[in-house]
Amino acid sequence: MDLATLIGLIGALIIICIAILLGGDFVTFINIPSIVVVIGGTFAATLARISLGQFFGSFKVGLKSIVHKSINPHELIEEAVELANIARKEGILALEGREIGHPFLERGIYLCIDGHAPEVVKKMLSKDINLTIDRHTDGIQMFKAIGDTAPAMGMIGTLIGLVSMLSAMDDPKAIGPAMAVALLTTLYGAIIANAIALPIADKLKKISAEEKLNKNLILESISSIQAGINPKVVEQILLTFLPESKRVTEKPEQ
Numbered sequence: 001m002d003l004a005t006l007i008g009l010i011g012a013l014i015i016i017c018i019a020i021l022l023g024g025d026f027v028t029f030i031n032i033p034s035i036v037v038v039i040g041g042t043f044a045a046t047l048a049r050i051s052l053g054q055f056f057g058s059f060k061v062g063l064k065s066i067v068h069k070s071i072n073p074h075e076l077i078e079e080a081v082e083l084a085n086i087a088r089k090e091g092i093l094a095l096e097g098r099e100i101g102h103p104f105l106e107r108g109i110y111l112c113i114d115g116h117a118p119e120v121v122k123k124m125l126s127k128d129i130n131l132t133i134d135r136h137t138d139g140i141q142m143f144k145a146i147g148d149t150a151p152a153m154g155m156i157g158t159l160i161g162l163v164s165m166l167s168a169m170d171d172p173k174a175i176g177p178a179m180a181v182a183l184l185t186t187l188y189g190a191i192i193a194n195a196i197a198l199p200i201a202d203k204l205k206k207i208s209a210e211e212k213l214n215k216n217l218i219l220e221s222i223s224s225i226q227a228g229i230n231p232k233v234v235e236q237i238l239l240t241f242l243p244e245s246k247r248v249t250e251k252p253e254q
Contacts, residue, residue: 013195037153038189042153058139062200068207071102071210076221083105088231104218111124122219129219132211132215150190161181162182213241217238224238
């Protein structure tokens with residue numbers, strides 16, 4: 001579980017609630033018509049941009065921002081080198097039945113064990129990577145769309161409230177409360193966009209980049225194992241996927 005996302009989202013909402021409680025009555029900040037306009041209007045406008053399947057699928061992708069567990073690429077490299085060493089010494093079939101930590105790496109190894117040609121294995125795994133990135137992109141775009149639409153819907157709700165307020169100018173006592181209700185829709189839109197939707201979109205973008213890196217690293221691992229490349233060379237190849245500052249090199253003997 002990604003505690004940073006959970007703490008960030010809940011923390012932002014708690015801080016907003018505390019500010020509301022310190023400023024007055026919490027009930028004053030609850031208005032059902034405003035909530036309907038902002039949430040209903042945001043979802044409806046977002047749905048108009050994508051398909052129904054993408055809409056609901058994107059919420060599933062969005063859960064990754066909370067339940068995602070980062071995988072250390074160094075651990076992937078270490079496991080890949082170990083598998084390459086076994087395959088080079090004992091043959092690819094020696095990897096059958098061996099416990100493998102990453103599902104994508106396990107899938108690639110079993111494709112090799114089944115005797116598929118290197119180009120077939122690469123094509124299948126590359127297709128998996130591309131489809132995963134496409135799903136992530138759909139989720140990112142949807143939450144960005146929510147982040148763009150919610151403030152706009154808040155402004156629309158405010159304008160509706162102002163029109164209603166101005167049409168009742170004959171009652172000065174009603175102007176203040178009516179203005180407060182009109183501004184609530186702007187508040188709701190800002191909260192949905194900046195405290196929920198946009199942070200989730202940014203976190204999904206980071207997760208997508210991380211998963212793409214790890215899967216491409218695994219793809220290179222599988223290709224190298226099938227080609228029978230020396231495990232030390234495999235390690236050096238895989239380290240090129242990491243930033244210079246994060247590459248592990250052996251210290252020279254003194």
